[in-house]
Amino acid sequence: MLHKLRKVDARSVLDIYNLLLAAVLFGAPWFFVHASRTADLDLRLSSAAIIILSLAAIIAFSAWEEWINLALGLWLVASPWLLGFAHTRAMHFSIGIGVAIAFLAALELWLRYEAAEREAISSAETQKR
Incomplete structure (x- = not known):
């Protein structure tokens, strides 16, 4: 099982950042944001x-996994208006952390795509020789 685990590289650091942001968001209703029950439930879930x-x-x-993280980040940006907790401190946490999570997920998808493209070009050039 352990041999299937991938090494932590620069791109997986982005997942660690997402994890830390989600942990802050999970604790936000208890420590920072005292909003509605709907906002608390949305932030925690x-x-x-x-x-x-x-x-x-x-x-x-x-x-x-990254596509779903991207969608969840965008959901966090839109949810204050869709669930009715706009203009609260919970909205600021939801939007700020949602933008960061969406950005990190999109960045990781782009980095993976670029790495795959570089590898494909490199292997194509190697086969020509």
């Missing part, structure tokens, strides 16, 4: 999902 996906991505990367 969204952060729990991001924590699970980030841990899964650290253990074994798969692109779908």
Whole structure:
């Protein structure tokens, strides 16, 4: 089982950042934000999902994990208006951390895509020789 775990590299550090941001978001209703029950539930459920996906991505990367993290980050940006807790401190946490999580997920997807493209070009050039 351990031989299947990938080494921690620069790209997996982004998953660790997502994990830390989700942990802050998970604790926000207790420590910083005293908003509605809906806001508390949204922040806790969204952060729990991001924590699970980030841990899964650290253990074994798969692109779908990053796509879901990207969607969850965008959900956190839109949820204050969709769930009715706009203009609260919970909104600021939701939007700020949602933007950061979406950015990190998009960055990791782009880095993986670029690495795959570079590898494909390199192998094509090697085969020509």
